[in-house]
Amino acid sequence: MTEPPGPPWALLAELTQACPLRCGYCSNPVELTRRSAELTTDQWSDVFRQAGDLGVVHTHLSGGEPLLRRDLPELVAAADGAGLYTQLVTSGLGLGEGRLAALTGAGLRSVQLSVQHADPSTAEHVAGARSFTAKERAARLVREAGLPLGLNAVLHRANLDDLDGLVRLALDWGADRIELANTQYHGWAARNRAALLPTPAQVERARTRVAFWRARLGDALELVWVAPDLVDATAKPCMGGWGAVSLTVAPDGTVLPCPAAGTLPDLDPPRVQDCRLSWIWRESSAFRAFRGEDWMPEPCRGCALRTVDHGGCRCQAHALTGDAARTDPACRHAPERPLVDALVDGAARTPHPPAYAYREGGP
Numbered sequence: 001m002t003e004p005p006g007p008p009w010a011l012l013a014e015l016t017q018a019c020p021l022r023c024g025y026c027s028n029p030v031e032l033t034r035r036s037a038e039l040t041t042d043q044w045s046d047v048f049r050q051a052g053d054l055g056v057v058h059t060h061l062s063g064g065e066p067l068l069r070r071d072l073p074e075l076v077a078a079a080d081g082a083g084l085y086t087q088l089v090t091s092g093l094g095l096g097e098g099r100l101a102a103l104t105g106a107g108l109r110s111v112q113l114s115v116q117h118a119d120p121s122t123a124e125h126v127a128g129a130r131s132f133t134a135k136e137r138a139a140r141l142v143r144e145a146g147l148p149l150g151l152n153a154v155l156h157r158a159n160l161d162d163l164d165g166l167v168r169l170a171l172d173w174g175a176d177r178i179e180l181a182n183t184q185y186h187g188w189a190a191r192n193r194a195a196l197l198p199t200p201a202q203v204e205r206a207r208t209r210v211a212f213w214r215a216r217l218g219d220a221l222e223l224v225w226v227a228p229d230l231v232d233a234t235a236k237p238c239m240g241g242w243g244a245v246s247l248t249v250a251p252d253g254t255v256l257p258c259p260a261a262g263t264l265p266d267l268d269p270p271r272v273q274d275c276r277l278s279w280i281w282r283e284s285s286a287f288r289a290f291r292g293e294d295w296m297p298e299p300c301r302g303c304a305l306r307t308v309d310h311g312g313c314r315c316q317a318h319a320l321t322g323d324a325a326r327t328d329p330a331c332r333h334a335p336e337r338p339l340v341d342a343l344v345d346g347a348a349r350t351p352h353p354p355a356y357a358y359r360e361g362g363p
């Protein structure tokens with residue numbers, strides 16, 4: 001029997017799934033939550049209070065685009081009042097001077113801004129929307145407000161070869177950190193896997209450039225590399241382990257062990273409207289489903305890396321094999337690894353990947 005863990009460290013608060021961008025790599029579900037189904041200001045405020053009582057220290061206010069919530073300053077104030085460190089995860093569209101002042105006044109502590117490419121027209125092609133100038137301005141305003149600024153770049157076939165450009169952009173925009181996160185093929189992104197999947201040669205070149213920039217920049221810019229598990233043939237320690245360090249509250253109040261877990265057919269996730277967050281974290285079947293090691297099949301069960309990768313990604317195992325309890329096929333030892341080898345080989349042999357399927361409209 002797996003012991004309940006200590007308190008979660010982080011809460012991912014998905015305030016809305018509406019977004020002005022149309023990125024093909026979006027990992028939000030194919031069917032987005034309607035605006036009318038989103039939690040109210042009072043409901044979110046209660047979620048933050050419960051999270052603070054549970055021991056959560058950090059909340060990512062995310063989406064979609066959280067700036068589309070008119071009550072965002074009230075939500076920031078509620079999270080701050082509950083003792084949570086608040087980080088806004090944003091596209092930057094809609095982050096004007098007045099809005100930022102209201103958010104900082106409410107207790108906002110830091111901002112993470114998405115970027116698609118260092119070249120404006122390529123960036124807007126990836127995002128499917130005019131956005132580069134707004135992002136540049138948002139970055140400037142965040143720095144002028146004295147808040148820590150992180151950039152998040154989802155990496156894929158169209159931008160891995162310009163990793164230097166992304167690092168220079170982070171330096172130009174005054175960022176403290178850039179997260180270079182290879183695409184995770186969940187939700188809408190799974191539809192675009194053939195368009196997004198990089199070649200192994202691209203990944204190797206990019207990895208070399210990360211090492212170069214880390215050696216050159218030292219502490220001047222934190223570079224975080226989120227590895228491409230499919231190409232590396234190495235399972236990732238997804239979410240730091242199932243139900244181990246963080247929880248996600250979706251816009252409609254569904255509570256999930258990871259943002260993509262809504263796709264798992266038998267999970268039966270609880271909702272904040274029905275249950276206390278503390279019970280959900282400690283007792284719910286959804287959070288206990290893959291906690292610890294009891295659920296692991298072979299070869300995970302006998303593998304020395306099980307304490308490092310925690311068995312890999314459950315959502316990916318389900319997406320690729322139809323069974324969330326299988327070994328993650330990203331792993332070189334997984335029985336279904338040949339499925340992934342075929343995808344990676346296909347990308348390496350394709351000189352011109354297909355065009356993106358963009359997201360159309362908001363929910």
Ligand code: FES
Pocket residue numbers: 186238239258259260261312313314315316
């Ligand atoms: Fe759900 Fe990895 S995304 S476990």
